[in-house]
Amino acid sequence: MRQYGSVWRSSGSFGQDHLMVADPKALQYILHTSGYNFVKRPPVVKIMELMFGKGIIWAHGETHQRQRKVMTPAFFAPQLKTFLSLFQNTASKV
Incomplete structure (x- = not known):
């Protein structure tokens, strides 16, 4: 977080990208305000x-x-x- 801030992208297995979020306001938006806009992936x-x-x-x-x-x-x-x-x-x- 010191290097990239509170939101960063990392590489996952099989070349997948993962968006990591540690910002409280962003998490509130994702989880509370518009959680249904962020669909969980089947796996x-x-x-x-x-x-x-x-x-x-x-x-x-x-x-x-x-x-x-x-x-x-x-x-x-x-x-x-x-x-x-x-x-x-x-x-x-x-």
């Missing part, structure tokens, strides 16, 4: 399926939107407050 999807199963990490497109819509209410502040004591106890043990 990456297959690896994620093998590692994690067919969950929200594996999903893309309409499947991901549906799963995210179902999960969203669990991450609102009132719902998370019910877990506050659990988080605090776990953090104090760590």
